[in-house]
Amino acid sequence: MSQPVVELTGICTAFAGNFVHRDLNLRVEAGQIVGLLGGSGSGKTTLLREMLGLLRPTAGSVSLFGFNLNGSDALAQRAVRRRLGMLFQHGALFSALSVFDNIAFPLRELRCLDEDWIRRLVHLKLAMVEMEASHGKLMPAELSGGMVKRVALARALALEPELLLLDEPTSGLDPDRSQNFVDLVSGLQQALGLTVIMVTHDLNTLAGLASHVAVLADQRIIAFGPKDEVMSVDHPFVTGFFGADRRKLL
């Protein structure tokens, strides 16, 4: 069996004594597109932040590509972080940089690509997320909510990461665009063998994209597996979430 891309073992997270996660385990294999579901406040974003190493769990270990994120070697950590891309819920674009510079930023940080190469790559990413080249000189403050999301995705994809973490990727996009987003990510997944973990509430995105579904409830992952298997799990959250739309997904 190959090495898992993300492996969470025995994660406990507590904020001021309140447990958000208790003994949570998750193992994501390469090439899976995992939809992470859960009620609001169930700690989905917290879990993503722990996978990124932004937040250290109270107990338990997180390993990405078999590398323990809580290790101390700064260079090794940077190497691991370059293999993942993150789309934050609100974009988290650098507000002092233009759209072009935002996307070029991770590429420039590699310090070994020339400007022409970077320019082509940035325009490729812009085209990928259906933005025009002329949008490159806009500042993040001048963008609409949906555009911010697309630029943030372009930035997350700039290094063509092996692992893509998406926090509510399609919220704020119109249905047409979110369908394009689904096509884009599944296309990338085929071409590059991406592993994707996404937090989403949008059933269409989930239906179109996810190969696996993980359900976060009662402070742990109550179900993880292929989409149709998880849907038949008998748990109040699962039946409630899929309830009316069960047919749409199939």
Place this chain on the structure above:
Amino acid sequence: MSAPPRLHVESGRVLLSGHWTLAAMLPDLTGLQAQLATQRSVDVVWDLSALSRLDSAAAVLLWRTWGNAWPARLEISPLHRQVIERVAELPHEIAMPPALRIHPIEFIGSLLLKAGRNLQGMIILFGQLLLDVAFLFKHPADIPWREFTANIYKSGAQALPVTALVGFLIGITISYLSALQLKSFGADIFIVNILGISIVRELGPVLVAVLVAGRSGSAMTAQIGVMRVTEEIDALSTMGISRTIRVVLPKIIGLTVAMPLIVLWASAVALLGGMLAAMLQLDLSFSYFIESLPRALPVANLFIGLGKGLVFGFVISLVACYFGLHVKPNTESLSSNTTSAVVTAITTVILADAVFAIFTRHIGVPQL
């Protein structure tokens, strides 16, 4: 982790294999580029069918190697062809906006215009505040008492320790240095005049103004600025709450009220420091110092000092709020506006101090 990118050349065929991705290419990027550059001749067959992965960075690299055109003979899987097609569809030259060059004279002119616009903006803000005050006179129920008292506490009460410390040290320094000079003239008792006039009339207000501009002024700009960045200001407006009455006015009135009090406090502590140094250095007793202070220091000086505090407090908070309200929603603008607010506030305070000095030159100076 992944198979490194490889390139084989055999009798007119260039065979690429492995993972051609940015991450995999990074360790030996220059070596790969050099290898590819040697294969620029037209006649080779490019065999990419053994590629396991191809990302767009590698596609750009190949496309550039091919001189921005498809090679005559290419073997590639449809999936990878798509990746390269995307690169091929890019316009060859993408015009970048030319960098702006600014002439020094233009720069000075734009700076002056900006200063003029800021002045105009502050006058407009001041006018708005007058209208708000008139409105509050008619509708006293709308007076934001809580915000007002909170601001007096934040910019007044919480500033007491730091102003006391700085005032005390300055008092000691001035007293100590003056004492050295006065001793050589045998004019020891004039230390009371020097300390009284310089601290109460001049140093107290200016010192406190500089401290408060750095402490409360920057906080006001940053707070209003962040409220603008996060659209909280707009949220207030949509609830029908005037942002000037609820946010700006309490800050300005709060600091205008608090400043004279801080000036009084800081001057008193500075005099105490001076008194202590005079006792140690010149053997001038506390009781003598306190007795002769009213004679050496006409009470008009105290009013000038307090008046300065009032004006400085108003100027600092007006400037700080103005710059806060004009923060653009990005981090760069927030930091530059906070800097501008503090610098402008201190400069304006010094200017106002000079104006005070000219107009009060006949008042409160004891005639010997």
